Amino acid sequence: MRRPPRWAILISGRGSNLQVWLDHAEFVDVGWVVSSKATAPGLLKAKRRGIQTTVLPLLIDWSKFHLELKKRNITHLMLAGFMKLIPTDFVNQWRGRILNIHPSLLPAFPGLHALQRCFAEGAPVGVTLHHVVPEMDAGPIIFQKALQQKTSVPWSWPQVQRRTTLIEHRLMREVVLKWN
Ligand code: GRF
Numbered sequence: 001m002r003r004p005p006r007w008a009i010l011i012s013g014r015g016s017n018l019q020v021w022l023d024h025a026e027f028v029d030v031g032w033v034v035s036s037k038a039t040a041p042g043l044l045k046a047k048r049r050g051i052q053t054t055v056l057p058l059l060i061d062w063s064k065f066h067l068e069l070k071k072r073n074i075t076h077l078m079l080a081g082f083m084k085l086i087p088t089d090f091v092n093q094w095r096g097r098i099l100n101i102h103p104s105l106l107p108a109f110p111g112l113h114a115l116q117r118c119f120a121e122g123a124p125v126g127v128t129l130h131h132v133v134p135e136m137d138a139g140p141i142i143f144q145k146a147l148q149q150k151t152s153v154p155w156s157w158p159q160v161q162r163r164t165t166l167i168e169h170r171l172m173r174e175v176v177l178k179w180n
Contacts, residue, residue, distance in 0.1 A: 004180055005097075008032040008074040010082035015042015016165060017080035017101060020172040022049045028180045032072050036060075036084045062090040078175070079132065088134040098132040100139070101171060103164050105146055106130060110137035119160050127167045129175060143171050 006029045009018050021030050022045060033046035038055045046053050052072075056065070069077070079086075079100040091098065104114040105126040114137075118125050126146035131139035145167050149155060155163070 003075070004029060005076040006031045006073050007076045007078055008034055008069055008072070009046075009078045009080050010034050010036075011040055011042040011080050012036045012083040013040050013042060013081050015040060015045045015080070017168055017172050018042045019045055020169050021078070021080075021176060022046065022051070024173070024176045025049065028176045031074050032069070036082060042081075056084075060084065062087050066090060066093055076179070077132075080172070085136070086132065091132055091134050095133070096131065099142065099175065100130055100132050100137070101168055102128050102130065102137050103168065104128065105144060106137055106141065115161065115164055119157060125160055125164060127164060127171055129171045143174050145171060 007021070009021055009030055009032075011018050011033065012035060018033065019042075021028055030046075030051055033043065033051050033053045034056060035043050035053065036056050043053050043055070075097060077094055077098040079098070081101075102110070102114060104110070104118050105124055106128040108123065109118045115125065124146055126144060128137075128141055129143040130137070130141045133139035147160070147163050147167060
């Protein structure tokens with residue numbers, strides 16, 4: 001019988017995408033929540049659900065982190081707003097089992113502040129869920145969804161942010177329900 005995946009969710013901030021995983025605990029095994037920032041509000045969300053959390057040091061020892069993941073029987077990694085560059089060796093060790101969510105219609109607007117840049121340029125807004133490869137925001141796309149603006153008045157920045165977050169959460173649910 002296929003062993004269901006056991007996930008580590010990597011965060012750096014608010015953790016609203018992480019929350020989707022926590023809210024679907026009956027479908028998914030989240031074994032560890034790891035943050036690059038001690039102040040990330042997402043850490044509290046995980047702790048409240050009794051999930052083990054760790055804050056990574058400023059200088060991450062990626063080989064040690066890899067061994068720690070193995071020790072905890074983690075099989076898959078979800079980068080949910082994780083704001084650290086990941087070295088090639090580590091990505092290759094987890095290739096096919098490390099996913100990222102990015103607030104743009106990749107390959108458009110890779111990198112930091114994607115949504116702001118997209119909005120500023122009046123380009124189509126959306127979200128991409130993709131496999132992680134050593135090049136930033138460049139891996140094979142799993143799901144992608146564009147924001148549908150149905151009104152004639154353009155959305156404000158807060159509206160775009162809110163709706164993008166809702167789409168992110170919808171894509172997170174897709175992963176939770178289809179990958180587990
Ligand atoms: C999301 O916009 C995600 O696409 C990006 O970082 C943000 C994380 O948000 N990579 P949250 O911490 O899950 O609320």
